[in-house]
Amino acid sequence: MRPGQVTAVHLARTTAAELSKLRTLPAVGLTAAATVVAGGTVAALAASSAVAGGASPTAAGVVTEVVRFVQAGMVLVGVLPVAHESAGTQLRTTFAAVPRRAVLVAAKTLAALVALVFTAAGTVCAMVGGAVVGSAMAATAPAWGVPGETEPRWAGPGAVVVSGEDLGRLAGAAVFLVLVGVLAHAVALLLRELVPALVTTLGLVLIVSPLLGSLTEHARWLPDRAAALLWAPADPVLGPADGALVATAWVLVVGASGGIRLLSSDAAG
Amino acid sequence: MIQIDDLTKRRGPRTVLDRVSFTAEPGQVTAFLGPNGAGKSSTLRILLGLDRPDGGTARVAGVPYRRLRYPLRTVGSMLDGPGAHRSRTARDHLRWVARTHGIPVRRVDEVLAQVGLAEAARVRVGRLSLGTGQRLGLAAALLGEPEVLVLDEPVNGLDPDGIRWIRDLLRAHADAGGTVLLSSHLMGEVAGVADDLVVIADGRIVAAGPLDRVTAGYRSLEDAFFALTASREVAR
Numbered sequence: 001m002r003p004g005q006v007t008a009v010h011l012a013r014t015t016a017a018e019l020s021k022l023r024t025l026p027a028v029g030l031t032a033a034a035t036v037v038a039g040g041t042v043a044a045l046a047a048s049s050a051v052a053g054g055a056s057p058t059a060a061g062v063v064t065e066v067v068r069f070v071q072a073g074m075v076l077v078g079v080l081p082v083a084h085e086s087a088g089t090q091l092r093t094t095f096a097a098v099p100r101r102a103v104l105v106a107a108k109t110l111a112a113l114v115a116l117v118f119t120a121a122g123t124v125c126a127m128v129g130g131a132v133v134g135s136a137m138a139a140t141a142p143a144w145g146v147p148g149e150t151e152p153r154w155a156g157p158g159a160v161v162v163s164g165e166d167l168g169r170l171a172g173a174a175v176f177l178v179l180v181g182v183l184a185h186a187v188a189l190l191l192r193e194l195v196p197a198l199v200t201t202l203g204l205v206l207i208v209s210p211l212l213g214s215l216t217e218h219a220r221w222l223p224d225r226a227a228a229l230l231w232a233p234a235d236p237v238l239g240p241a242d243g244a245l246v247a248t249a250w251v252l253v254v255g256a257s258g259g260i261r262l263l264s265s266d267a268a269g
Numbered sequence: 270m271i272q273i274d275d276l277t278k279r280r281g282p283r284t285v286l287d288r289v290s291f292t293a294e295p296g297q298v299t300a301f302l303g304p305n306g307a308g309k310s311s312t313l314r315i316l317l318g319l320d321r322p323d324g325g326t327a328r329v330a331g332v333p334y335r336r337l338r339y340p341l342r343t344v345g346s347m348l349d350g351p352g353a354h355r356s357r358t359a360r361d362h363l364r365w366v367a368r369t370h371g372i373p374v375r376r377v378d379e380v381l382a383q384v385g386l387a388e389a390a391r392v393r394v395g396r397l398s399l400g401t402g403q404r405l406g407l408a409a410a411l412l413g414e415p416e417v418l419v420l421d422e423p424v425n426g427l428d429p430d431g432i433r434w435i436r437d438l439l440r441a442h443a444d445a446g447g448t449v450l451l452s453s454h455l456m457g458e459v460a461g462v463a464d465d466l467v468v469i470a471d472g473r474i475v476a477a478g479p480l481d482r483v484t485a486g487y488r489s490l491e492d493a494f495f496a497l498t499a500s501r502e503v504a505r
Contacts, residue, residue: 009371010338017368024361025354084354092319093352093409097369099318099335266320 011106014098018081018111028080032119035073040126042066044134051138060166060173062131063124064231067173070123071224074177075201077119078184081112083194105189105259112185113178120177124170172230172240179227179247180205186251189258223250270295271316271417271450275325278311285311287472288325293450293465295416298443300463301452304498308472309452310348313421317346329417339370345410346419351402352409355395359386359405362394366409380408385434399426407435417448424458436462456491466490470498 001009022028046066050057057065085091098104188197205224212219219225220235220243229235229243238246271293278286286308293299303309314320316327318334326333329344337343353362363377381390384404389397397405403426410418418439424432440462443449453459459466466483468476475497476483480490487493 006338013371014369017365020361020365020368021354021357024357024365026356088355089348089350089352090354092314092317092348093366095319096317096346096352097341097366099337099340264321266314 007103010100011103011110014103014107015110017097018107019114021084022081022111022115025080025084027084028077028115031073031076031080032115032122035070035077035119036122036126038073039066039070039123040130042069043127043130044137045130047131047134048138051135057131057135058163058166059128059131060169060231062135063127063170063173066127067124067176067231068228070177071180071205072202073123074116074119074181075184075198075205077115078112078181079188079194079197079201081108081115082185082188082192083197086192087194101263102259105262108189109182109185109255113182116178116181116185120174120181123177124174127173128170169231175244176227176230179230179244179251180224182251183223183247183254186255186258189255190261191258192262221246223247226250270330270448271299271419272328272331273312273316273325274327276312276315276322276327277324278308278315278320279323285472286315286322289469289472289474290325291467291474291477293417293448293467295448296443296446297464298439298449298451298462299465299467300459301450301467301469302456302459302494303452303454303469305454307454307469307498309454309469310421311472312469313346313348313419313450313452316419317344317348339413341366341370341372341413341415343413343415344417344419345413345415346421347403347406347410347423348421349425351394351397351405353394353402353405356393358391358393359397359408360390362405363408363412366412370413372412376412380411383411384408400428400431403427404431407438416446418442418450420449420451422453423451424453424455432458456489456494460490468494468497 043062043066047057047062050062085094094104095101098107184197184201187201191197191200204222209219209222209224212222213225220238223246226238226243226246229238230240235243273292274290276286276289277284289308289312301309301312311320315322316329316334329337334340334344360377360381363380364374367374367377378387378390381387384407386401386404386408389401394402394405403423407420407423410420423435427435439449439451443464451459463480465478466476466480467474468483484490484493487496
């Protein structure tokens with residue numbers, strides 16, 4: 001075998017091992033499942049209340065309205081592949097089995113990406129399903145309590161069938177979720193421990209980003225806001241592709257710093 | 270074969286290893302002895318590529334550990350505890366370790382049976398007792414059928430049966446031509462199994478060689494240990 005093939009086989013084996021770790025760690029499966037269920041539920045509620053209010057939301061409209069609510073799940077799925085190593089003494093078994101840490105970082109990132117893509121795709125599908133079911137249920141139920149209505153009435157037709165343009169925004173929402181998760185993975189590479197990585201990433205996407213967003217237009221350069229341009233209304237400065245690039249640049253810078261730290265440091269534990 | 274040459278490690282202002290040199294030969298069980306905090310684990314962590322030395326080299330089968338692409342086929346190691354995540358089962362833990370090396374899954378069940386864990390294969394690591402966790406750590410060390418075994422305090426938490434079992438296993442490994450390096454802070458643990466001794470105190474090697482030569486002039490291994498490590502304390 002040529003040296004390139006030897007490395008490719010090594011990377012493939014290490015990635016298979018990392019995927020095996022994720023599959024057999026209950027927290028990963030539970031978090032992914034909870035994210036999918038939460039996405040479907042929130043979308044159903046949002047669609048139902050929109051229809052009850054007399055609107056005819058599109059599936060993509062509902063998904064983009066609620067997609068931020070599942071960021072926390074993606075952050076946890078992104079953080080766990082690295083952070084679970086530091087809970088106890090597993091990290092030294094990992095380093096002893098794969099002393100070539102560059103291969104290890106690459107394999108961990110690939111495995112995290114697989115988990116994130118599955119979770120994001122599942123969540124967006126559940127959201128579309130939730131939107132359709134929620135709006136259909138609201139449409140066939142009498143819309144009690146709508147302001148100004150004295151008699152019950154049958155609400156509008158419910159969520160429409162997904163159009164081509166909608167598909168683009170739905171894919172954008174899925175890629176957004178993957179980018180948020182990959183950012184969390186990069187932060188975990190840098191900080192290693194579960195709690196600091198979670199606090200940093202959740203603090204950014206749930207607190208710092210909304211806060212700065214209301215204060216300055218420069219908040220568009222934050223990774224989650226840039227990634228959100230994949231589905232959000234047009235920004236005067238950045239297009240959807242630019243937003244994805246800005247978010248990817250963040251991931252690369254944070255991830256590379258984490259990778260370098262992992263390559264050069266002593267193993268804890 | 271393990272070669273440690275001039276190994277130095279500093280943590281802040283403290284020198285934890287001061288030009289440590291010794292070898293562990295094939296066909297021999299080498300006991301690495303010293304009080305707690307003397308530098309045993311620091312040496313083994315550098316040997317296994319977990320930590321970086323500030324000077325010197327540690328080689329297994331002629332190369333530094335980090336150069337080995339599939340190290341578990343050359344060196345099996347166990348530092349204290351199972352080295353596994355508490356929410357995974359014993360078998361799932363060994364399976365991911367096996368996958369890193371392309372080791373067939375059936376080998377996992379073989380080593381589980383070998384260390385007496387066949388019954389506990391589906392138990393989560395967090396529910397294993399201290400001694401059972403040690404056995405799982407040993408199973409991971411044996412997984413790649415390595416020539417060299419490096420074990421840090423392997424009998425911690427084992428019952429008398431377990432201690433005898435591990436001694437027999439290490440003896441058999443060395444008799445079959447393998448290299449065994451085991452660390453301990455308890456003399457009684459190694460008296461019956463070691464061929465060679467390396468004694469470390471305060472980060473320096475104070476004695477090394479065949480058991481009978483190192484202990485010559487002392488009534489027992491224990492006396493030798495206390496005399497060798499105490500003289501170091503006094504010299505400080």
